[in-house]
Amino acid sequence: MTVIAVEGRARARTTDANVLHSVRVARRRRYLTNIGAAVLSVALVIWSVLPIYNMIMVALDSHSDVLTTHIFPPHPSLYSFWIVITEGYWYLEYFWEQFGRSVFLAGMVVLLTLTIGSFAAYSVGRLRVRHGWLVTNCALLTYVIPASFLAIPYYRLMAQYGMMNNLWAVIAALVAFTSPYAIFIFQQYGRSIPIELDEAARIDGASPIQIYFRVYLPLMAPALVAIGTFAMLAAWNEFLYQFLLLSSKKSMTVPIAIVQFLNSDESPWNYMMATAVIYALPPVVVYYGFRKYMAAGLTMGGVKG
């Protein structure tokens, strides 16, 4: 009995030492990972923020300070923002009109993408119309040819139809390129909603359009918000089609107006950056407002299984 007890105690002591040792190793390792994580975090913050910092810094510069070497504005002022808001510079004379046009463009793209996308997804995924998979495949085919490759024939066609400098030409192109993704996500998301709900409504005599509005849309709300945000960001990010199709001062949107600055001889960088900062605000607000839904939408589309 005693022998066993002694042995047991000895074993306990060695395991104690082992445990102590491994705790120490683990602590040292955790310490090192924490330092590594801290270094990585600082690097990531600098990397992510630097161009945005540059944008804000130049916007805060006074006109004479833009062409000096500094890493912080010597005389920070909000004067450039004031100039932009009051349209107080000849390049900015239509700023609010252009801003309104950007908002209208994004709003229409969101509205049409959601309507057309959810209609198609409802028909294919819920009513299960025969050969519906053809529609889904057609939609995916859109991505075979990048939007920028289609821009040239598209421009030609729009010129023939007299749609140049017409916002609707850009809206149509954007909707054509966002709806396939919308259909894909809506169908994925729709699978999580029991089809029995539709069928119960059907037995009660509801027509497909009633089921669409009363059953389908309310349950699809998270996916609708995700795709709406996605479409809004896509419209706000889009550049080439607006650049090609909207060239007159009376039809252009904010990004095109900013690029016009680049081509001018004087390039007032502080006004340009102030315009850019104001233009960047709406999508940032929308994105951070709906971030949770975005993640849900993306997960549904990309990462099942």
Added chain:
Amino acid sequence: MANVSAIQLSRPLAGRRHGLWDYLRGHLKGSEYLWALAFVVPYLVVFAVFVAYPIVYGLWMGHDPALYKELWADPVYMNTLVNTLIYLAVAVNLKMFLAFLLSGFFVRPGWWVKALLIVFVLPWAVPLLPTFISVHWMLDGQWGLLNNLLWELFGINGPFWLDSHWIALGSIIAAYIWKFMPFWTVIFIAGRMAIAPELYEAAAVDGATGLRRFVHITFPLLATLYFVNTLLSTIFSVGDFATPFLITNGGPALTTYTLANLGIRNAFDLSDPNLGVATVMSALPLMIPLVIFLMRKLRTMAVEQ
């Protein structure tokens, strides 16, 4: 088979169906079938008018073999082709690999990792054009923030970033990674979150941690996602017009164009739309296998689900 529902079973057996109408409407009632059609028609119209027709029109514009002979003889085209391949091979893969690694960092617990993620996603949430113009100005050899920082912090005279072919191309790639890495990181984070924790627990019981856990669990489970993401991203990036256009605008001396830029330049600056279409269509031998791969992969993913 939850899909075969009470309605289908309770419907009186209508004997042998015949006729195209009955075949097409399938399980739907006549009026329901009309509704289903009405729901898909808007998307089909958008697809036909704004995607299919421009594609056919583009193929017609670029059908003349002489155009491709002309391109082949153009040194700028050859250079552009090489740039595009470098861009795809380096930018897309480096971005995807870094996003994959970083997603491992961002699934760590802790409030500050979550806070960091919010900052890290900023480049993606801020619209493309303002930030890329900011990057362009930041890289200015004389007045740009980057060289000012290098001088203030380390006393180094930074290079003229946009004046040498390789550094300029590297700058485009860096800007591209800056802008699009957050998006794919978020997708990978969602992918990692979807892995059942029981798997890791079981592995921990078997003694697999760290690298072995990564090799035997994380990577095999995310390999398909990684592959699909890389394909998708490659397809999206072939047509990237805005990044090279806004960062270098092809400079120095047209050496940093990609196919999309050269296509637009040939079509609009040189007023030869057919040549422009031919320039971008010459990427089809690369695009078609990519899309076929992608469709196959998506189908197997759908089966696995």
